[in-house]
Structure formats: structure tokens, C-alpha cells
Amino acid sequence: MIRSQVRRALLLFAVIGLSPSLGAAVQAPPAIAAPSLAPADWDAQVKLKEAVDHNPDPRIVEIDIVARVADVDIAPGKRVKAWTYDGGLPGPLIRVHVGDRLIVHFTNQLPQETTIHWHGVRVPITMDGVPGISQDEVEQGKSFTYDFTVPDAGLYWYHPHVQSAAQVGFGLYGALLVEDPAEATTVGVPDEVTLVLSDIGFDDAGTLDDPDNGDSTGMVFGREGTYVLVNGKTRPTLRARSGAPQRWRVVNAAKSRFFVLNMDGFVFTIIGSDGGLQESATTTEQVLITPGERVDLIVTPTGAPGTELVVRSMLHNRGYGSFFRNVEDVLAVRISDDPPAPKVALPKVTRTIMAPPIAGATHVPMALTLPPIDWKGHNEFQVNGVPFWKSTPYLAKIGETQIWVVKNDTDWDHPFHLHGFFFIPLDEHDQPIHPMGWKDTVNIPQRTTARLLVQFNERPGTWMFHCHILDHAEGGLMGHVQVGPVAAEHMHLEEPKPR
Ligand SMILES: [Cu+2]
The missing domain is CATH 2.60.40.420 (Cupredoxins -  blue copper proteins)
Known part of the structure; x- marks a missing residue:
């Protein structure tokens, strides 16, 4: 948060095992991966620099990342003094295989405290990168080691969770690609x-x-x-x-x-x-x-x-x-000048997704509002009548399935993000919207209601949810859900101060 400070240590539950898989791709793979059809250097202008793994164990990817200010050219003659991971914009692509352990030795050389949040990854709460909740801010000149297993294939990304509108806007983000080698044949597109x-x-x-x-x-x-x-x-x-x-x-x-x-x-x-x-x-x-x-x-x-x-x-x-x-x-x-490629018959990409049980799920209402500006001319987003700095946590028992009924009562769209857990969007009859996919961020258009099915089946802790328009998050549109036993004392979420 963006702007919270640690008042009290909150972490009671830290040891998390590997979770059951959310379901793997099931298309029977053809025998051989398809050869590349692309012209040479087809992606040269956009090829991302990749983080260097210095651990010899094939199932462990161990890397160093330094956050620092650097001059970056985004176009000829267009140079910006950006905030970067390892001097690049974006930061290095982290490439791992599903099930790998990822260890990131992170050092902060920015002129401000920061953290790394692993967006979408089902990490233990201690690795979620939220100051005041999952870790202390990484102060200037200090280091922190992130260490977790990546349980689900997909594209994820990493960014700070301190002053996030400013820090992400300044250039702090990178991609985390969790590959499933089976997709070489089940998806079958080598390029x-x-x-x-x-x-x-x-x-x-x-x-x-x-x-x-x-x-x-x-x-x-x-x-x-x-x-x-x-x-x-x-x-x-x-x-x-x-x-x-x-x-x-x-x-x-x-x-x-x-x-x-x-x-x-x-x-x-x-x-x-x-x-x-x-x-x-x-x-x-x-x-x-x-x-x-x-x-x-x-x-x-x-x-x-x-x-x-x-x-x-x-x-x-x-x-x-x-x-x-x-x-x-x-x-x-x-x-390119190459002769047209022969017609390619691509496999039909499918996946069996088992939605959490809908019967018996707890409905949790949430209203997103933007009250009229106050006497100081100040706008503030609220969730159920409060901005995040006045919020108390929503509660979920371990194993509980909930349907979050999120009513966007504002004239603005809100891409709604939940940390640590995937959800399945439902229709107005509480039935899954097909084709189903595991989501962690979904746009809730202005004046509409989203219904999000989520099972809190593991990893107790305090998990954030917020609008991913990061200006909105800092403007109040954020909250947290306590999964598992309620901590004796809740953390304190602090109102953003003028910079
Ligand atoms: Cu928003």
C-alpha cells in the first residue's frame, strides 16, 4: 500500500506447502513440437533481456535484481531518468518452469523504500510484498530475499507495492513467465x-x-x-x-x-x-x-x-x-520477404477447469463508491463506505468458498485485483461465465456488478484487493481479506500523505 507503514508484526502463519494444481492442460499432445516458421530475428526489436539464473539445480531459478534509477532510451532522442529493475524498462524477464522454486535476491538502490509484489502468483503471505502486512518495506540500500514455488503456468508480473502509482509509473515492472513445457505441443505455436x-x-x-x-x-x-x-x-x-x-x-x-x-x-x-x-x-x-x-x-x-x-x-x-x-x-x-508459410493446423487448445463449489458459498457484498467531493474539493474512493485507511478486514475461513458481489456504483471502470487467489467470474445467476479461466484481475465496468467465485483453501494471511488503476487504489479503492484465524490486532493502513 502503497503507503502503509508497519505498526505491529502481524504474521502468525508463514509456512505454506505446495498447493494442489489448479488443473493442467489436457489436450493430448502431438508427438513433436512444431518448428519455427518466423523470419530470423523476427522479435529482435522487442526481445526482453532475461534474468540470469545462477543456481545449477535445474528446478531452482536463483537471480539477483537491483532496483535503481537509470537513464533509459525509449526512442531515438527520447531518454528518461526512469526507476528500473536492473537498469531496464521493463525489468528483466524471469523465465521459470511450473513447479520451480524461484529465489530472488532483491536490493533497493532507489531513493525511496520499496517492495516487490508477485502479481497473480499463489505465493505464501510472507512473499506477497505488501508492507505492513506481509513484510517490512525494503529501505534504501537494503536487501530482501523472495523465495517461493511457482505452482501455476501462465504469465505473471512483478512490481512494487509501495507508492505503487508513482513507482510503477516511473518504470518499476517486469514479466514473470511460468512455462509449461507441454504447451510446446498442446498450443503448438513455436514462435x-x-x-x-x-x-x-x-x-x-x-x-x-x-x-x-x-x-x-x-x-x-x-x-x-x-x-x-x-x-x-x-x-x-x-x-x-x-x-x-x-x-x-x-x-x-x-x-x-x-x-x-x-x-x-x-x-x-x-x-x-x-x-x-x-x-x-x-x-x-x-x-x-x-x-x-x-x-x-x-x-x-x-x-x-x-x-x-x-x-x-x-x-x-x-x-x-x-x-x-x-x-x-x-x-x-x-x-517479411519469405514465401508464405504452409497452412498450419493448430491444436484446439482446451483445459479442464474445476470451479470451486458454488452451492453453499458465502455471498460477500461490496460496493465501490465515489462520494461527492468534500469541502476541501477532495475525491476519495470507498469500499462499503470507507477508504482503505479506515477499513477493517473482510473475513474468510480456511476452506471457505465465497462469492464476492462487487457493485461498481461509480461512473468509472475498475480493474479489480485480488492478491494470492484466483477467482472465476460468475453471471447474475451465480453460474460460471464460459469459457472459464482463472482470473486475478477483472474489469468491473461503471455501474455494473461483478460476481467473483473464490475459494480460500490455503495460505492463511491478510491479502489485499484493490483497483489496479493504481491512482484509484491510492485514492482509497483498496481493502483486505483475512484468510484464516483473525489476528489479535489488525494492521494499520495509513492514509497516503502528500509527497
Ligand atoms: Cu478503479
């Missing part, structure tokens, strides 16, 4: 790229935008950076062989910006979301990815050699229309 979408704002001198600009009105609108980035670059180019499918693993790491991807009307096949593959594939020409969400998609660019296809982010009404927002170029895809 895969991880795309970290974000934005950043800075002036001609390379000085970062004030994270508080526009005061609490800026908070409500959600602050976006001027430069839209894919893997830290403005409008980079991917190369493609006409007719050859590409698998894009996409995360929206922006602190506020919504992405609505459209590639000149080409069809995207969506095969997965936050927690890995989904029940079955869907197709669409336009993919909405709100902050914190991930999408796993397959696209097959076609065209004559030299054709440039443009991936744009389209307008989306996330509150009061799309004031101050534009259609943006995100990425170009250039068709």
Missing part, C-alpha cells in the same frame, strides 16, 4: 513473444511527470504517460512470415492505461488469461486488457512482403467517455 504494455510520462529534460498531477481529479481520471510502450519501446516492429502463427503473451503493466488491441481487423484467438490457459479458445478482433490483466493470444499475420500491419489501442469508455484519451499506435508487424 512466442512476451509483450509488456505500459506507458511513461516525462519532459524534454527526461524528468518524470509528477505522479500527483491534477490532484484528486487526476487520481479519479487515472494518470497516463504520454509515451505508449511495448517492452520499453515506442511503436517497435515485429517481423512476421505471412501465414505463420505467432503466440503473444501480453501483460498490461501500465498504472492506469487501458489497452484495446486491434491489428487492422485481424482475428486474435484468445487461449488464456491471468492464470494460464482457459477452458476453450475464443476469437475477437479487439482485445481489452485492463491494468494488471494478462492475455495469451495467437495471431496469424498475412500480407504481401513489406506490408506493415499496425496494432493500435482503440478508444474505450472507462468513465465519462474517453476524454483526454486517443487511439494510439502500439506495435507494427512487418511481413
Whole structure:
């Protein structure tokens, strides 16, 4: 939080075992993984630097990450003094296999305290990166070791949970790709790229935008950076062989910006979301990815050699229309001179997902509100009538299944994120919305109600939930759920102070 301080140690339960798998891909694999069809160096402009594993054990990935200020070029002549992991924007791609142990020796060389939160990963509470709840802030010059097992395949990401709107906006985020080797055949697309979408704002001198600009009105609108980035670059180019499918693993790491991807009307096949593959594939020409969400998609660019296809982010009404927002170029895809690829028959990607039991689930109502501005002209988001700094925890017993009925009573969309647990979105009759996928972040459009099925079957502790428009989170839209026995004393969540 973004801004909380530790008042009392709270951690009573720390030792967590490996959880049962949420269900693996079940498509019978063909015998051999498909060979690459892409042109040489097709992804050179967006290739992420990868973290270096210095542990010889094949099931342990052990890396070092240093957070520090660094000069970063996002385009020719466009240099920003960003806050980075290891000097890069985004931070290094961490690549692990499902079931691996990940050890991260983290050092903070920023001019401010920070933490790392592992977004979407079912970590033990002590590894969740929330100061005041799961760990102390990592002070300037200090280190902390994160150490946990990655139980679920999928694309995840990491970012700070201290002053998160500011720190994420300054450049602190990176992708964590948890691979399932079986997908080489069950998905069968060898040409895969991880795309970290974000934005950043800075002036001609390379000085970062004030994270508080526009005061609490800026908070409500959600602050976006001027430069839209894919893997830290403005409008980079991917190369493609006409007719050859590409698998894009996409995360929206922006602190506020919504992405609505459209590639000149080409069809995207969506095969997965936050927690890995989904029940079955869907197709669409336009993919909405709100902050914190991930999408796993397959696209097959076609065209004559030299054709440039443009991936744009389209307008989306996330509150009061799309004031101050534009259609943006995100990425170009250039068709190579290679002869068109032979027609590829891709496997049908499916996954058996067992939703938690709906019968007997506890309904937990939550109203998201934005009361009229106060006498000081200040806006404040609330959950059930209180901003997070006045909140008390929601409660869940170990093993309890709950349906969170989250009513968005505001004129703004809210991408709702729960730490530590996946949920399944339900319809108004409490039935799963198909195709099911494990979600940890879901957009709740303005003036609508979401129903989220979640089973708190493991890992007692205090887990955050919040809007992933990080300005909204800091503006009050955050709370916490106590899973397991109630701690004797609750932690204190402190109101953000003016910086
Ligand atoms: Cu919000």
C-alpha cells in the first residue's frame, strides 16, 4: 500500500506447502513440437533481456535484481531518468518452469523504500510484498530475499507495492513467465513473444511527470504517460512470415492505461488469461486488457512482403467517455520477404477447469463508491463506505468458498485485483461465465456488478484487493481479506500523505 507503514508484526502463519494444481492442460499432445516458421530475428526489436539464473539445480531459478534509477532510451532522442529493475524498462524477464522454486535476491538502490509484489502468483503471505502486512518495506540500500514455488503456468508480473502509482509509473515492472513445457505441443505455436504494455510520462529534460498531477481529479481520471510502450519501446516492429502463427503473451503493466488491441481487423484467438490457459479458445478482433490483466493470444499475420500491419489501442469508455484519451499506435508487424508459410493446423487448445463449489458459498457484498467531493474539493474512493485507511478486514475461513458481489456504483471502470487467489467470474445467476479461466484481475465496468467465485483453501494471511488503476487504489479503492484465524490486532493502513 502503497503507503502503509508497519505498526505491529502481524504474521502468525508463514509456512505454506505446495498447493494442489489448479488443473493442467489436457489436450493430448502431438508427438513433436512444431518448428519455427518466423523470419530470423523476427522479435529482435522487442526481445526482453532475461534474468540470469545462477543456481545449477535445474528446478531452482536463483537471480539477483537491483532496483535503481537509470537513464533509459525509449526512442531515438527520447531518454528518461526512469526507476528500473536492473537498469531496464521493463525489468528483466524471469523465465521459470511450473513447479520451480524461484529465489530472488532483491536490493533497493532507489531513493525511496520499496517492495516487490508477485502479481497473480499463489505465493505464501510472507512473499506477497505488501508492507505492513506481509513484510517490512525494503529501505534504501537494503536487501530482501523472495523465495517461493511457482505452482501455476501462465504469465505473471512483478512490481512494487509501495507508492505503487508513482513507482510503477516511473518504470518499476517486469514479466514473470511460468512455462509449461507441454504447451510446446498442446498450443503448438513455436514462435512466442512476451509483450509488456505500459506507458511513461516525462519532459524534454527526461524528468518524470509528477505522479500527483491534477490532484484528486487526476487520481479519479487515472494518470497516463504520454509515451505508449511495448517492452520499453515506442511503436517497435515485429517481423512476421505471412501465414505463420505467432503466440503473444501480453501483460498490461501500465498504472492506469487501458489497452484495446486491434491489428487492422485481424482475428486474435484468445487461449488464456491471468492464470494460464482457459477452458476453450475464443476469437475477437479487439482485445481489452485492463491494468494488471494478462492475455495469451495467437495471431496469424498475412500480407504481401513489406506490408506493415499496425496494432493500435482503440478508444474505450472507462468513465465519462474517453476524454483526454486517443487511439494510439502500439506495435507494427512487418511481413517479411519469405514465401508464405504452409497452412498450419493448430491444436484446439482446451483445459479442464474445476470451479470451486458454488452451492453453499458465502455471498460477500461490496460496493465501490465515489462520494461527492468534500469541502476541501477532495475525491476519495470507498469500499462499503470507507477508504482503505479506515477499513477493517473482510473475513474468510480456511476452506471457505465465497462469492464476492462487487457493485461498481461509480461512473468509472475498475480493474479489480485480488492478491494470492484466483477467482472465476460468475453471471447474475451465480453460474460460471464460459469459457472459464482463472482470473486475478477483472474489469468491473461503471455501474455494473461483478460476481467473483473464490475459494480460500490455503495460505492463511491478510491479502489485499484493490483497483489496479493504481491512482484509484491510492485514492482509497483498496481493502483486505483475512484468510484464516483473525489476528489479535489488525494492521494499520495509513492514509497516503502528500509527497
Ligand atoms: Cu478503479
